[in-house]
Amino acid sequence: MQRYYTRACNFYYGNQSKILVSKKKAIPLHQIKEISFDHIEIITRKSKKKISINQIKYLPNDLKKKVNLDLKKIKTKKKNFSNLEFKKVPNILGVLNLTPDSFSDGGKFNTKQRGISHAFKLYNDGADLIDVGGESTRPGSKTVNKEDEWKRINEILKSIVKKIPISLDTRKSDIMKNGIKLGVKLINDVSGLSFDTETINVLKKNKVPFVIQHTLGTPENMQKNPKYNNELLDIYDFFEEKIKLLRSKGIKHNNIILDPGIGFGKKLKHNMNLIRSVSIFHSLGFPILVGNSRKRFIRDISKKNDSFTRIGGTISSSLYLMTQGVQILRIHDVNEVMQAIKVFKEITNK
Numbered sequence: 001m002q003r004y005y006t007r008a009c010n011f012y013y014g015n016q017s018k019i020l021v022s023k024k025k026a027i028p029l030h031q032i033k034e035i036s037f038d039h040i041e042i043i044t045r046k047s048k049k050k051i052s053i054n055q056i057k058y059l060p061n062d063l064k065k066k067v068n069l070d071l072k073k074i075k076t077k078k079k080n081f082s083n084l085e086f087k088k089v090p091n092i093l094g095v096l097n098l099t100p101d102s103f104s105d106g107g108k109f110n111t112k113q114r115g116i117s118h119a120f121k122l123y124n125d126g127a128d129l130i131d132v133g134g135e136s137t138r139p140g141s142k143t144v145n146k147e148d149e150w151k152r153i154n155e156i157l158k159s160i161v162k163k164i165p166i167s168l169d170t171r172k173s174d175i176m177k178n179g180i181k182l183g184v185k186l187i188n189d190v191s192g193l194s195f196d197t198e199t200i201n202v203l204k205k206n207k208v209p210f211v212i213q214h215t216l217g218t219p220e221n222m223q224k225n226p227k228y229n230n231e232l233l234d235i236y237d238f239f240e241e242k243i244k245l246l247r248s249k250g251i252k253h254n255n256i257i258l259d260p261g262i263g264f265g266k267k268l269k270h271n272m273n274l275i276r277s278v279s280i281f282h283s284l285g286f287p288i289l290v291g292n293s294r295k296r297f298i299r300d301i302s303k304k305n306d307s308f309t310r311i312g313g314t315i316s317s318s319l320y321l322m323t324q325g326v327q328i329l330r331i332h333d334v335n336e337v338m339q340a341i342k343v344f345k346e347i348t349n350k
Helices: 015-022 053-058 061-075 112-125 146-160 173-182 199-206 231-248 268-276 278-284 296-305 311-323 334-348
Strands: 005-013 027-029 032-043 048-052 091-097 129-133 166-169 186-189 210-213 256-259 328-331
Touching: 005 015, 005 027, 005 061, 005 278, 005 311, 015 027, 015 032, 027 061, 032 053, 032 061, 032 278, 048 053, 053 061, 061 278, 091 112, 091 334, 112 129, 112 146, 112 334, 129 146, 129 186, 146 166, 146 173, 166 173, 173 186, 173 199, 210 231, 231 256, 231 268, 231 278, 268 278, 268 296, 268 311, 296 311, 311 328, 311 334, 328 334
Parallel strands: 091 129, 091 328, 129 166, 166 186, 186 210, 210 256
Antiparallel strands: 005 032, 027 032, 032 048
């Protein structure tokens, strides 16, 4: 039986969106009037068809039923959790790598004073959560044992977790348990909860919000010729199956975030298609997180115009993702991205 997917598209942002919503010419995303759409793309493994929202009523009954179910998830208001407010788009997840070898800032903040100082800087610059990690998962990296990973983050985490909201970037259930005891507000596991067999049990027991990220392979091998039948639909199906598994294991809450995993087992063409069509994931009914900051796709596109920090590519992709309704961006350069967002919103809200 042919499978259909619904992608909201042709988005409007700011004042133009508010006007169209008031005239019922566009549908607000998650009841946020500042961002709306007036077309959908109906996708199968063999075809794509874009139609206006006014044409949905003319679809065959079975397809119309499927599209309307998807639209219900796309339109439903998101409930806040983990210091994230989903009435605003986007929220910012500030990156604090307490590692010697992360791809862009390894060794910069892995002392106690520098780590604490940078955490507060990210928060004061506008990050809603600070994502603390003690293990690099850059392409080619190898696993760090849990004792070393915890040693890297323990003192800094204890110093900041009661003062600013923290997300914990780890694949290991024991690190998760330690962080949850200290009061972290979100677990961000780049393995899609598959690295450690105890992870799901820890999340279930503690009822803690978490991120499901898609990764093809492991950091050590994920960039060795990754292949998909259709990266957009394959990853959509991965999320759907993972949610079914979690429900079967007794995790019933909806404090779950989906991350398509830019750069994690993806070539440039995969990353670009995921960013370009990221709004398909709204029909799964959960907030979307994208880690676009400083990623290799920026270098691959910009070539001779590449820079170490890749702020230009980070900002341009961040603004695009914002206009597609992505609720959370994982960002290294919080001050610069916040500046860009504020200017963009001021321009579009007048």
